[in-house]
Amino acid sequence: MPSILNRLRPYAMVAPALVVFSLFYLYPIGYMIHLSFHEWNFISPVKTYVGLNNYREMLADDTFLQVLRNSALYTVMTVLLATGTALPLAIWLNRKSAFHAFVQGAIFSPHIISLVSISLLWSWLMDPEYGLLNGLLHLFGISPLKWLNDPGTALVSLVIVAVWKSLGYNTLVFIAGLQSIPPELLEAAALDRSKPWTTFRRLILPMLSPTLFFLVIINLIGSFQVFETIAIMTQGGPINSTNTLVYYIYEYGFRFFKIGYASAAGVILLIIVGTLTLIYFRLLSRRVHYR
């Protein structure tokens, strides 16, 4: 009798988590895949089975291809800029002084502000008529930009916002990574007559690679799912120049009520993010633990 109880106990323990996970993750994913083979408008009791039609239609849609391109472009730019600026910043901030502590806190603060507020704030900053940014440009004698209103600059403008928001977090993670490098190692390098750049390239960067890798993946997945800034600042415009995957799904699902079609796009997003996550975990298990 107690042996049966013992055997059941672990299942009972994980049951709550399992229930929540199934209800809010597994079931919606299954349902989404199911819907992607149907045509449905959210209201009608009838869901028409259409096979792969949704996918076929989507892949033939120029807008969808542009959306994919936008998403990829946005992601690559955000990840490169967010990690590429955070690392030198972290190296600079990795010091113990009141000033450095203040800057650390200051650049981290956007991370805890709601994305909606940030979007509204930046919409105002980037306003072509009376925005602060154009005012600044004017000070330096540069002609004003149209920021979000120009298809050529809109996506980059959103990248700037995303980088600004994630910079503090990325920097903080990098600082943690830097601090986990034993100081004796750098001293040993100094005694080995290593120049600062050599120490960085041959020692600090390799030691930091797990951190760097973690940040790249986290930012990659996050960027692919960008939604709030686009919904508030550009609504995918002008002329789809900032339309990305999640916003595309939202528009088709909740504005055009083409749930089947939106689900098919959702499946594509699932595949992309799923692949990235898989790569992450695969590499994570292989990553070297420097101890």
Added chain:
Amino acid sequence: MARIELIDVVKRFKGETVIPNLNLTIREGSFTVLVGPSGCGKSTTLRMIAGLERQTSGDIRIDGELVNDTEPGKRDVAMVFQNYALYPNMTVRGNIEFGLKNRGVPKRERERLIRDICEIAGLTPYLDKKPQSLSGGQRQRVALARAMVKNPKVFILDEPLSNLDAKLRGQMRTELIELHKRLGTTFVYVTHDQVEAMSMGDRIVVMNKGEVMQAAPPMVLYEDPDNLFTAQFIGTPPMNVLPASRLPGLRTEGEGHAEFVGFRPEHALLSPETAELTREGLVIAGQIATRESLGAEQVYKLRCEAGSFFVKSFLNPYVGGDFALAVVPFERLYFFDRDGNRLRRLRAVRPQLAAAGV
């Protein structure tokens, strides 16, 4: 081979003085051990010699050359760290090669040097392994090889054996002594372990609170300590120290007033009865509190009126019950003044037979 001189060196950390004024000469080719309790400034001294820490004021010379403003890599100093500080992302070969590459040693020369050094250190089978797959002793050898391959003027070792288990530590101790003999380079070695210091160094610098208490060869420290600190730091168990005023049988002659009397545990003899022993030495009566038998030797802790003290004996275990008389030959007594300084001109007076009344 180089001589290291520290002249009027002061080190302060954020207003806290770690080393008030240090004058120390480390002889060329010596195996000098800096020893002292933690926080005594020995590691700081070491790091200042290596250039990892800059002295607040004062001069440091290596081989006669002023190195105050010389960066660590250019001082021709190699250091072995307590935790080895091997580059974890590089193989054993990469670790040894890194310093050579930075010095611009040509590839063929590098390969020869690495081959030779690994032959000596017994690392040849591990050349392409990463440090984390090596054992503690092997890592230690890699750290030594990395230091040796640079053929430095000075070897600096910061508690290099403290991460090893007791057996390996003993083995590495011998290897380091041999290594020093073979290389003839100046070794500066930091440890908090006086046994390690005594067994390895040909010169020991005892430090306390940033000051040199005594710098001398091991046996001089043991037999002729300058002060209470050194006397009590060296030896296991340390020198017994009792207040002179509470030892009734003691009379002294010479210069100075003895505040403390010290004697080595191994110089005291336990005896059950007084007899004529009082003529031979100072007799202290006490209760035996604990007995430790270490095989070849016995260590007793005795409690007497003046305090407690240890007696170490290489004879058969004491069988006289819990009460014992400890007899210390008069010439084995050390006298110290109130500040703990040794009173070398003070001697114990041998009591006249008539006056013997303990």
